[in-house]
Amino acid sequence: MIKLVLTGIWICAITLASVYFSMQMAAAPRVDEEAAARAAALELVKGSQATIPVISDGAVKGYFLARLSYTANKELAAKQAVPMGEAITDELYTLLVGQRMIDVEKLDSFDVDTFRATIKDGLNKRFGEAVIDQVIIEQIDYIAKVEVKTKPARKGTNIVKNDAAAATATQSPTN
Template sequence: MIKLIGTGVWVLAITLASVYFSLKMASAPKVDTAAAEREAAMEFVSGYTTTLPVIGEGGVNGYLLTKLAYKANKDLAAKQVVPLPQMITDELYTLLVGQKMIDVANAGSFDLEAFRGIVKEGLNRRFGEEVIAEVYVEQIDYLTTASVENPPPKKGVTLLKGEVPVVETEAKSSGH
């Protein structure tokens, strides 16, 4: 009986000692305060649905409908004279109509990451500062002129349908 009690005390002492030393040796997770501050300085900006003409031989071949959203620096965005969504829409016309970034005839060759990068670089170049941190694609559609003039059901082609992260209620209430 004494051996059984001694064994129980020994197991209890070893368990308590191992818990004590494991807690003592464990370090607290390192918090990257710089990254947390950068993230706190960002806001979510929902873009407008933008309809861009696809111009080809002989006129307009169709329309590209895009809806993008952005993660932008609050302070730098507040310094802009023109409101951010309007400036973004204007820059999208410049980038997508002027540079022919999307080849609708070959939708399978569309590179989403390159598209996001080009949009981000073009916007930041236009702002003159790193205002846009990330570009989110909600949807990109292509409608032919024939489907717009005589709309049979479902003639448009969805090139891409993405997901935008959930926005905190504070960002929604700020009006952006």
Template sequence: MLKLVFTGVWVCAVTLGSVYFSMQSASAPAVPDGEAARRASEQYVPGEMITIPVIRDGSVQGYFLTKLSFSATKEGINNLRAPLRQMVTDELYDLLVGSKFIDIADTGTFDLPTFKTTVKDGLNKKLGDEVITEVLVEQLEYLTKEDVKRVANSQNVPRQKPVPITDKNGNVAGDKLPEGAVKASSAH
């Protein structure tokens, strides 16, 4: 009996020791104190889909679709006079409509880091403080006017008639009921 008790204590000690050491090795890596404090003072702000017309030579050449999210200081967000999402949308229109520094149509010259820096600097200038700490690109697309027309026209194509489903004898399903079958009522 005593041998059984010692075996049970031994198994419990080994189990507790292995759980303790596995938790120690699985814990998050140490983050420098400055980095942890910075992360704790920031908040993720999800963006919304924004469609901005690309205007060149006095006419719309295409549409810039973007969804940007932001990392911002909590203190800065609390001190804003309007909701951050609406201010961001307004500033993106100010920055990008008719802008010469970004030629979205020429994807070879588009510089994403410069775009993110320009958006961050423009937003912080509008907000009057270093509120935005990072710009996160979730979606970034450019559609030409031809792309938009092609999509619009494909939605207006007349629908095809449905193809009837037939059984192995060539009878259209749902047309005839087998002999003796009673049609079910749809009343509830």
């Protein structure tokens, strides 16, 4: 008889514990209001494709095809005198032509994260406030001038491979 009562109490305790934990798991998740407000203040701005020449020894050796998008603060972006698309294209020219951030002969040493951070920091410095939150690389390809002249169906060299941020990007016409 005592075994039967203890078994009943044990079953009741297990049932109550499982109902309690089920209700805890079914409760609405806590929302980080600060993160939600920050995400609501951002907008995705699609970039246009930029064709940037690679100049070496006074001659054009090839072209970078780059398309970047970015998340920007809506309010701060609306206040800018220079349109965002033109500003990011200018920053790309500065990095790829002026500073030669990508060395065509040493593509394996290209650091995508440093490239993103440099673009973000450069744009935010130019705007004077933290307008750009994140830079998303959709495409960075290199086409040698020889390929442009001799091959009608260009293949090019894809510089950024398996970029997680480019998962939603459109497929490159040169791939």
